[in-house]
Amino acid sequence: MLLFFKKEVGVGNAHGLKLSIGACDLTENKEPAKLWSHEFIFLLVVSFVNMGAFGMGIPIFPGYAVSLGATLSVAGIVTAMFSTTALFGRPFAGIMGDRLNKKRLLIVSLVLNGFATLLYAFVPTLALVIPIRIFHALMFSISGTVSFALGAEYIPKERMGEGVGFMGMGQIIGMAVGPNISILVAEHHSFQLSFLISGVVIMISGLMVLGLKYKQTTKVASNPKTEKPIRYSFHLKDFVAVELLPNALFAAVFMLGNGLTTSFLVMIGAERGIEGVGIFFIVNAAIVLFTRPLAGKLIDRKGVAFVVVPGFLLTAGTMLLIGNGGNVWFIALAAALFACGAGTSMPALQADCLMRLGRERGSVATGTYLIGLDIGMTVGPALGGIAADLYGFRTTFNSAAGLMTAGFVGYLMYRKWLNAKAI
Secondary structure, rough: OHHHHHHHHHHHHOOOOHHHHHHHHEEOOOOOOOOOOOOHHHHHHHHHHHHHHHHOOOOOOHHHHHHHOOOHHHHHHHHHHHHHHHHHHHHHHHHHHHOOOOHHHHHHHHHHHHHHHHHHHOOOOOOHHHHHHHHHHHHHHHHHHHHHHHHOOOOOOOOOOHHHHHHHHHHHHHHHHHHHHHHHHHHOOOHHHHHHHHHHHHHHHHHHHHHHHOOOOOOOEEOOOOOOOOOOOOOOOHHOOOOHHHHHHHHHHHHHHHHHHHHHHHHHHHHOOOOOOHHHHHHHHHHHHHHHHHHHHHHHHHOOOOHHHHHHHHHHHHHHHHHHHHOOHHHHHHHHHHOOOOOHHHHHHHHHHHHHHHHHHHHHHHHHHHHHHHHHHHHHHHHHHHHHHHOOHHHHHHHHHHHHHHHHHHHHHHHHHHHHHHH
């Protein structure tokens, strides 16, 4: 492993630890460019408000579906339909973000996202929920992809890792606050009121973007003969950045572990008589607030691999602790390892995608990366549920630890291949 890092430093290219990507020369002697612009801070606030409101719908949707007459299995399928639909929407979100005005697209997608959320409060049957769910997921895939791509335009290239880390923190804080509010509202009032609040706040976050100072600086690819923007010709690279699919795959491995944990941690606690397993989410969020900025600086100074390589091993430790732990202290330690592992590695992989493709293809870069997250979040709970039924939670999480170790080996091989290709 030390030889791996040493080799990367010696190469000193776009795939090594000291990155030089296009016009972006990340040298340690350069004075850091300004990150905390008014526009960047503004987008962080919008991200926090939007994700907090969106998070309100996550914990209550299965119960809401059951209240409309769905069985538990049907409620699970309709719930999972969201991430599946978002997965297929990412490539189209990417090409739209790179070819249209990002600010306008974000406003429209957020307002429609909020409108779809509002509709949940008024539909009388599950049959009507399904088309709304699909539309909601498509709008979410667009807004999620474009918001990160737009934010990247305000991040100096030499501080991309740090900037992406902070953008993710806004979402993490929002997702920590939103679900707790919705549970309280649903318990004391109704599912409908929770969806109403969520939808209105998401629409407000979209309208907030009107106040963002934005001038489109990225240029759409032009036809060399006519020199006119190519808006209506489409190629595979316009939808998915094939060269970034390995990063999406590694992100999927991390997110699979996240999906397993969030889906089955409460059930594990009940099975083993562990009280207070919710401490996992508190510890994880608290430590991420400290590790993300540090990891971002390490990414910009040492390179993406410096964070991702140990991240796989730390996340493997998380899976082992959850799979074999018998008290709340194991759960708390697992949360700390997860925050330092997957919590820093996923934004590192995203920053790498944005740096390698540049701002002109920022939406496609983000969309390709998010495909990995959607796959991991969809496959993790599904396969985990089947494995847990057949073999139990211990074997399921131990196997997940093995998958993280395989990801560690695979990532080392991938970086070695990139280095050899660049020489």
